[in-house]
Amino acid sequence: MPVLLVTASAPVHDAVVPLCAAAGVGAQVCRDPVLALATWVEADLVLVGADLAAEVAALSPARREGVLVVGPAPADDAFRAAVELGAQSVVDLGTAAEWLVDALADVGERASPGRVVGVVGGAGGAGATTLACALAQWHAGRAPTLLVDTDPLGPGLDRLVGMEGEPGVRWEGLAETAGRLGARALREGVPRRDHLGVLSWSGVRRRLDLPTVRRILPSAVRGHDLVVLDLARHGGSLTELVDRCDDLLVVTPATVPGLAATARLVEELGRDGRAERAGLVVRPGGLGDADAERVTGLPVVAALPDQRGLAASVDRGLGPLAGRGPLARAARDLLGDAA
Numbered sequence: 001m002p003v004l005l006v007t008a009s010a011p012v013h014d015a016v017v018p019l020c021a022a023a024g025v026g027a028q029v030c031r032d033p034v035l036a037l038a039t040w041v042e043a044d045l046v047l048v049g050a051d052l053a054a055e056v057a058a059l060s061p062a063r064r065e066g067v068l069v070v071g072p073a074p075a076d077d078a079f080r081a082a083v084e085l086g087a088q089s090v091v092d093l094g095t096a097a098e099w100l101v102d103a104l105a106d107v108g109e110r111a112s113p114g115r116v117v118g119v120v121g122g123a124g125g126a127g128a129t130t131l132a133c134a135l136a137q138w139h140a141g142r143a144p145t146l147l148v149d150t151d152p153l154g155p156g157l158d159r160l161v162g163m164e165g166e167p168g169v170r171w172e173g174l175a176e177t178a179g180r181l182g183a184r185a186l187r188e189g190v191p192r193r194d195h196l197g198v199l200s201w202s203g204v205r206r207r208l209d210l211p212t213v214r215r216i217l218p219s220a221v222r223g224h225d226l227v228v229l230d231l232a233r234h235g236g237s238l239t240e241l242v243d244r245c246d247d248l249l250v251v252t253p254a255t256v257p258g259l260a261a262t263a264r265l266v267e268e269l270g271r272d273g274r275a276e277r278a279g280l281v282v283r284p285g286g287l288g289d290a291d292a293e294r295v296t297g298l299p300v301v302a303a304l305p306d307q308r309g310l311a312a313s314v315d316r317g318l319g320p321l322a323g324r325g326p327l328a329r330a331a332r333d334l335l336g337d338a339a
Contacts, residue, residue: 002107003027006036006056007049012071015093016047016100023104037061044107050074050090053081061085070100102182106222113221117335118245120231120238122252122262122296127283130320131251131304131330132230133160137321138331140196143225144187147198150213150241151232152206158191158198162317166191170202175212183223186216197224208237217244226335233265242269248278249334250298254285259295266296281330302330 002025005016013029020027028043030036033056040046040061048056050071069082070091082090091100117135121128129151136147149157149171158164168191174181190197199220220227231241242248248269252262262280269275279301282292289300305326313322321327 002044003047003104004036004039004043004045005029005047005049006033006052007031007047007070009049009051009071012049012051012093015072015097016070019097019101020104023101023107025104025107033059040064045103048081048085048087050078053078053085057081057084068100068103102185105182105184113218114224114227115247116217116221116227116229116245118229118231118242118248120242120248120250120265121233122250122265122280123258124233124261126251126253126258127304128249128251129154129157129160129230130310131249131281131327132228133157133319134321134327134331135335136196136198136226136228137161137319138328139226139228139335140194142195144195144223145197145226145228146187146190146220146224147196148217148220148227148229149198149200150208150229150237152201152208152235153232154230156200157230158200160314161193161196161198161319162314163191163193163196163198166193166198168192168197170200171206171209171212172202174199174216175209181216181219183219186219187223208232208235210237210240213237213241239269239274242274242277245277248274249281249301250278250296251281251283251304252292252296253283254287254289254292256287258283258285259287259292262292263296266298270297281334302334304330 003020005027008031017027033052046067048069053069054077063086067085067087068089068091069078069087072093074090079090119128119132136145139145147157169189190199252258266275278298280292280298281302281304282300283304293300307325307327310320
């Protein structure tokens with residue numbers, strides 16, 4: 001059952017049920033708090049009317065995610081009941097109906113958040129952006145994937161995968177919005193080709209607005225199986241974005257300058273334990289994997305040889321992942337996907 005609405009209030013019923021219908025989700029309305037306990041856990045989203053919130057809280061239902069208290073101008077006792085219920089929020093139907101619509105739009109999305117993989121170059125020109133695009137292209141052949149550009153000085157990820165002409169919202173547009181953004185709205189709103197979506201910039205003057213990033217990333221991971229972040233080596237956003245990653249891939253050339261620069265980056269990340277989630281992807285150079293691990297302190301998780309025809313593939317709008325070359329094999333192995 002998608003939505004359980006627990007209320008005996010006609011105004012709450014008449015406000016919420018049409019919103020559910022507009023979002024395309026079914027709603028079971030229960031006027032008795034005791035009877036509501038039977039489907040409390042199974043519902044994707046539970047909406048408790050402010051009129052019955054205190055009665056429901058007195059029954060001590062099981063703590064769960066996805067509980068909202070709703071009502072027109074909820075009183076103080078509704079807020080106290082929401083705390084007792086462990087509710088996510090108290091929604092004023094008079095002023096926050098759009099917020100509730102976004103929450104309803106997420107009903108039926110994945111129960112657990114998607115995986116977030118960050119990719120950063122240990123040295124300039126290491127090929128981190130290319131690897132990020134390859135990871136996203138590979139996984140998009142299997143499930144919804146979002147490629148996120150967080151480097152304002154980069155080439156633009158939409159351009160690298162041949163999607164710069166696709167319609168959709170970019171960072172500039174998202175920065176002009178406010179409030180909660182539904183996972184489905186984000187997935188369907190960004191430039192997309194099949195299962196691959198890209199979030200980048202549209203203009204030359206770029207700036208990564210961290211408050212917008214904080215607001216958007218939770219929607220991204222709810223609506224996608226994989227979110228790939230192309231991270232900038234410089235700027236104030238790196239450590240915060242790394243904290244949001246499940247895995248971090250640091251790409252480095254196996255050269256003395258490249259490893260020296262990577263070691264400095266790892267040292268900066270490692271001050272708060274961030275490097276514990278990191279692995280090293282080594283590009284060709286004069287040094288070996290053992291040297292790379294010794295200098296940087298990170299384990300080598302993949303070696304990435306040069307790929308013939310890479311530049312031509314990008315120029316043709318196909319993206320870096322063409323055929324089954326080294327990039328495809330590395331993406332498969334790093335993500336643990338079946339071939």
